[in-house]
Amino acid sequence: MTSAISVFLVLLLIGTPIAVVMVMSGLAGAMELGGTNFLGIIAERMFSGVGSYLLMAIPYFIFTAELMNRAGLTERLIAFNNALLGRIRGALSHVNIAASLFFSGLTGAAITDTVALGKILIPAMKREGYTAEYAAAVTACSSIIGPIIPPSIVMVVYASILHNVSVLQLFAAGILPGLLMAAALLVTSAILAWRHDFPRHGDTSLRTAARAFLPTLPALLVPIIILGGILAGLTTVTEASAFAAVYTIALGIFAYRTLTPRALWESLVATVQFSGVVFFLLAASTVLGWFVTRSGIAREAASMIATVSKDPIVQIMLVNALLIAIGMVIDVLPALVVVAPVLVPAMVQLGFDPLHFAMVMILTLNLANITPPVGMTLMTATQIAGVSYERAIKASVPFYICHLVVIIIVSLWPGFILWLPNLLK
Amino acid sequence: MAVTIFCVGCVLVMLGISFIGSFYMFITGDALSWTYSLARLFIPWIGLLSITVAFRRGEHIAMTSLRDIFPQPVVRTLKAVNYVVVGIFALLLIWYGTDYAIRSRDLYMVSDQIQIHARWVASAIPVTGIILLIHVLCGVNLFDPPDVLDDVDLNVTREQLIEAGLEPRAGDSRGASA
Numbered sequence: 001m002t003s004a005i006s007v008f009l010v011l012l013l014i015g016t017p018i019a020v021v022m023v024m025s026g027l028a029g030a031m032e033l034g035g036t037n038f039l040g041i042i043a044e045r046m047f048s049g050v051g052s053y054l055l056m057a058i059p060y061f062i063f064t065a066e067l068m069n070r071a072g073l074t075e076r077l078i079a080f081n082n083a084l085l086g087r088i089r090g091a092l093s094h095v096n097i098a099a100s101l102f103f104s105g106l107t108g109a110a111i112t113d114t115v116a117l118g119k120i121l122i123p124a125m126k127r128e129g130y131t132a133e134y135a136a137a138v139t140a141c142s143s144i145i146g147p148i149i150p151p152s153i154v155m156v157v158y159a160s161i162l163h164n165v166s167v168l169q170l171f172a173a174g175i176l177p178g179l180l181m182a183a184a185l186l187v188t189s190a191i192l193a194w195r196h197d198f199p200r201h202g203d204t205s206l207r208t209a210a211r212a213f214l215p216t217l218p219a220l221l222v223p224i225i226i227l228g229g230i231l232a233g234l235t236t237v238t239e240a241s242a243f244a245a246v247y248t249i250a251l252g253i254f255a256y257r258t259l260t261p262r263a264l265w266e267s268l269v270a271t272v273q274f275s276g277v278v279f280f281l282l283a284a285s286t287v288l289g290w291f292v293t294r295s296g297i298a299r300e301a302a303s304m305i306a307t308v309s310k311d312p313i314v315q316i317m318l319v320n321a322l323l324i325a326i327g328m329v330i331d332v333l334p335a336l337v338v339v340a341p342v343l344v345p346a347m348v349q350l351g352f353d354p355l356h357f358a359m360v361m362i363l364t365l366n367l368a369n370i371t372p373p374v375g376m377t378l379m380t381a382t383q384i385a386g387v388s389y390e391r392a393i394k395a396s397v398p399f400y401i402c403h404l405v406v407i408i409i410v411s412l413w414p415g416f417i418l419w420l421p422n423l424l425k
Numbered sequence: 426m427a428v429t430i431f432c433v434g435c436v437l438v439m440l441g442i443s444f445i446g447s448f449y450m451f452i453t454g455d456a457l458s459w460t461y462s463l464a465r466l467f468i469p470w471i472g473l474l475s476i477t478v479a480f481r482r483g484e485h486i487a488m489t490s491l492r493d494i495f496p497q498p499v500v501r502t503l504k505a506v507n508y509v510v511v512g513i514f515a516l517l518l519i520w521y522g523t524d525y526a527i528r529s530r531d532l533y534m535v536s537d538q539i540q541i542h543a544r545w546v547a548s549a550i551p552v553t554g555i556i557l558l559i560h561v562l563c564g565v566n567l568f569d570p571p572d573v574l575d576d577v578d579l580n581v582t583r584e585q586l587i588e589a590g591l592e593p594r595a596g597d598s599r600g601a602s603a
Contacts, residue, residue: 011510014503015492017480020514027517042517043525043550050472051546053465056443059436072588079590086590119579124591212590235447242443265433272432272471276479279472329488384579 004029004291018334019284026284029291041290049286050279052160053238054167059275060241061151064248065107066267068219071252071259074116076216077102083212086201090193092125093138097189100142101182102216104149105223110332110369110377113143118384126385128199133395134192136385140378140392141399142185144369147332147362149178151226151241153278154332154362161285161337162344164354167237168230172421173359177410184402192398218255222248231424278333285337292341302346315350316357316411319343320364327368331376335365355421356414363407370396370403428556432475439467459539469546473553480511481560512561518554525550 008025012018023042030038068074081098088094096117103113118139125135147154150171159167192198226244229235235243252259292298305315323343326335340361347357369377372393382392410417446460492503529543586592 012488013491015487015489016507016510017487040521043521047550051469056468075585075588082590120581120589239447242440242447245440246444268433272429272475272478273482276475280476
């Protein structure tokens, strides 16, 4: 175990790609267990890591998101939410959050949401008098609803590396926490709007609202196709994701007439590139996972947590603090594939429900998107806003706190997460 | 570019097959068994080859913040070490991947008549290793990730703003008020 941990830490710190770090440390551990004979696991494990039928959904979901982004959906979503919330003080701040909520049902990637909404809304917010750091903070902090509301690539990855929960259960479990995140952000935004006297837009007539809603309707059918099909048992996740991708192509070409051959090609290339990142992590996690399973690290982690406290509340809070600390230096997906094989069996051994802990873990690691010093999503939003990272970090504190409150609620109240999945059984 | 085109082709073919299978089942209620088996053949190829595409673009994820605080000569040395590590990784993929592909005995049953040997699918492992090794030997920039916004056009047209309801249409007097 010592050589695996040493290889892992050294390679990680010198900037080796995390997937390679996982493979090399897994192989170092395997060699410690059985010599060079075990090096052959690299081929077998990596092949099985990318061979599952469920994984087809990953390029399909990414493709759907890329198409949506290039088909002009963003502007329509903003217009619709502007018609709904424009009259409230702090209009664009609320529009940003609500559009993220709708966007999350279509894409499921925080950074996609930040770029798509941010490039339109951040300059518009600055023009209306919001500070650049506030515009960046609200855009980044609301975009992290994306990986929680299904469809979610993070959830597909989780279900692929840990087989104790299905992706269907995860999708169902993500809906309520996602809505709670949006509600908490909207409340925070309303308080800040009132305190800072943010602007609002004029009243919107029913006709204008309807005119904004109708073009959005065909796109809003995408989450219905995905979730409705899966939750009603009509399709598998893979089938639903394929349906959604083909439907989105048709939408872009025939309904919105904005999807050019060039945009289609760019979407496909982006799909292959991002799929490569995800598949590499997945394939590598199976090599490290092989060693973790055989080494007994999970058992030791469980006993270590139990030594600190026997109280489940303290245990889960301790793990949450650890996950936030990990998220400070590693991005969400690599953090998930590295720590999940160790922590999940440990927490299940301590008596936590696998689905409850899965969602708590995804929610907490998801904060890595906006947690400095890495915080890729917040960093991207600050670049769009043209403001310093430090100022954006400060502006995101109220929203960060409200995400923490959501995590505490779902950590202490398993029923909140489990209610919908149990209802669908 | 050839690998990207191959992967894009695989994604499109796999999507087409999956869609035909799902659509057929949705319409008739019966499953087309060959669609499931055929589509599965593509996923290891897409999964493994796309790794090389992401690598070539520098889109892999690494923790570079600590490395970059060192002086330039140290950073260059660490980058060289990383090239060696990735090279070893690629060699392991080629060596053990070839062995794994040769030893594969399974058959993918597309239909009663069409059976595809697992060797064709497992060959994706050594092929990925070879491409990765070529990237390393050619000195491709593997360790300076591109900025997320590199490929993003941040210019927003007036039409887009009108579409988003953030600029009034001609003859529309609605605007922001404090």
